[in-house]
Amino acid sequence: MAYPRTQKLFSKLLHGADYNYEQWLDSPDILADDFRLMRLAHCNVMSVGIFSWALLEPQNGHFDFGWLDQLMDQLAENNISAALATPSAAPPAWLSHAYPETRRVNVQKIRQPHQRRQNFCYTSPIYRDKVATINRALAERYHNHPALLLWHVSNEYGSSACHCDLCYAAFHRWLEARYGDLDSLNRAWWSTFWSHRYTSWEQIEPIDPSMQALMLDWQRFISDQALDFFLAEANALRQIAPEIPLTTNFMQPDVGLDYWRFAEYVDVIAWDSYPRWHQDDDAITGMRTAFYHDLHRSYKHGQPFLLIESTPSVTNWQGVSRLKKPGMHKLASLQAVAHGSNGVQYFQWRQSRGGEEKFHGAVVTHLNSENTRVFRDVSEVGSILEKLSDITPTSISAPIAIMYDFENEWAIQYAQLSGSVHKNYQETCRRHYGAFWRHGLGIDVINARTDLTPYRVVVAPMLYSLSLESAARIEEFVRGGGIFVTTYLSGLVNESDLCYLNGYPPTLRRTLGIYSEELDSLTDQQQGSIIACAGNSLGLQGSYQFHHYAELIHTESAQVLASYNSDFYAGYPALTVNAHGSGQAYFISPRTEDRFLQDVYSSILNRAGLHNPLIKALPVGVSAQIRSDQDRRYLFLLNFSDQPQQVELTADLHDALTAAPTGRMITLLPYGSSILTTNADST
Ligand code: GAL
Secondary structure, X not given: OOOHHHOOOOOOOEEXXXXXXXXXXXXXXXXXXXXXXXXHOOOOEEEEOOOOHHHHOOXXXXXXXXXXXXXXXXXXXXXXXXXXXXXXXXXXXXXXXXXXXXXXXXXXXXXXXXXXXXXXXXXXXXXHHHHHXXXXXXXXXXXXXXXXXXXEOOOOOOOOXXXXXXXXXXXXXXXXXXXXXXXXXXXXHOOOHHHOOOOOHHHXXXXXXXXXXXXXXXXXXXXXXXXXXXXXXHHHHHHHOOOOOEEOEEOOHHHOOOHHHHHOOOOOOEEEXXXXXXXXXXXXXXXXXXXXXXXXXXXXXXXXXXXXEOOOOOOOOOOOOOOOOOOHHHHHHHHHHHOOEEEEEXXXXXXXXXXXXXXXXXXXXXXXXXXXXXXXXXXXXXXHHHHOHHHOOOEOOOOXXXXXXXXXXXXXXXXXXXXXXXXXXXXXXXXXXXXXXXXXXXXXXXXXXXOOOOOOEEEEOOXXXXXXXXXXXXXXXXXXXXXXXEEOOOOOEOOOOOEOOOOOOXXXXXXXXXXXXXXXXXXXXXXXXXXXXXXXXXXXXXEEEEEEEEEEEEEOOOEEEEEEOOOOOOOOEEEEEEEEOOEEEEEEOEEEOHHHHHHHHHHHHHHHOOOOOOEEEOOOOEEEEEEEOOOEEEEEEEEOOOOOEEEEEEEEEEEOOOOOEEEEEEEEOOOOEEEEEEEOOOO
């Protein structure tokens, strides 16, 4: 598929790092050596200028671009591109002092001092104006510069709330736009509860967890306000440099921003990944990281994304961060590419001498040498990426989607229900994802607004908050032949956190063929069991454990495939399937052990004829991903275990780096990885 705005960007796989050149201006020898080292490490891009506002505008309205001119020229001379940042993530001290309104106010209504970074108010017109001025200046100066490849807008927008008067006034306007009048708002929020009825917009203060619909809307507002701030930044660049693609670096999804909305306005998704390798089971960490990569690919519906930050070594802000064992750096980097990243970038190129991040991993450490294990690992990845440049136009075909919806996550977080202590929504989505990941299939991670028609199987665990529109989309998907799976704690409230009466929304009730009556929650020490029904259509056998949640449901048109086998609800349905139109809708009533999910999903995949065509089976801890276009297929085999593993192929493939034939049995070293290739039509 062609993505015109990223064609030049992705003419090759990108390899590079955040480069804090401005920290070394009085060490020209170090700077000169950097370019030699970058060439040695096969780097072709650097993210620059991210935290440099204090140097670019040392005094209000006085700019100094001399050092950045020099950096951009040197990058161009060395054939390295620039992802040039706007500096809004870290305002200079003079700005925060001259304009106190630009500093955030905390929930106790205390204005915060100038400290750290990402410390500004998204609403402040003065801050927006100052940012637009410097962004325009950067765009005017560099939009024709040969090094400029990508705008890196700001850095990791967050969702820390600002409680200043400007933000509250903007929130009230936002509510007015959403609800029209206070009567509608009071109805939608069920505000008669505890006498919260509002008679003027100004009475609404987003500090009240008892009003869950209010807090949910506040979260939406913060996300929208961050997006609005981003759009103001982006517009300043686009007006002057419309041809340069633009991104902003996302973080893990639980930061409280609706990245799906941001995704509509960036040209390419970029994200910062910091897995905690070698602390727990690396296969679980690998699965978790795969889930995040797939989510980032899904934000723009399969378009290649960019791993724009990852650590070459340790991550200093994690309480514990293990050194990467041999093979791990290459494995983690290739995992991103396997899931659709068209590059691997690091934080950071060179360790700073001072400040909070001086002990964060970097390509070049305080040793100031290329003779390090990390530098060699990085160079190896760089040289692999150079050889793989044909892969950039390929994509991943995903017949399966896991629905992990942010607004649903926020609603679940605020809800007080039985079993509140172990809601674990994201982790639950990942567990369901993991049961598919083991099969080496492409999986998208979608939200409740996503079009479901491209998928064969859609799994939506704990879809607590469900709009009528989403429920209707699910029904249509199943009617049209899709396989849908959902679980306990689904379909209970609408988008304002108002409970549905009469069971589920009618569309969902029809689709699932059940209704739900009660929810039991168990302590961490308690468990129960369920048992497969004789002759069930998924071929499940025996019993499985459940924990945390057990929903008590009744079937209407659905068939029971497994039942509870313990407590007073023994005999109640634990797994049902409803044939609806030409599809099927499954319901899992309790939170089960993973083995149950693995058995259920293996059987669903078998029945649907979905399998990775290039492999026979995958050992536990090994993952497989295919990237392909009309000509070629690339198979990535990734071993997240500390043991050697063997994978049997269904066809004779070639090593993608050496072109040597590989035979059908591939041996992967501990933390080993392998990229194989074949024509698109083989097998
Ligand atoms: C990221 C951030 C970088 C750097 C890095 C350290 O979240 O964008 O600037 O701080 O973390 O891991």
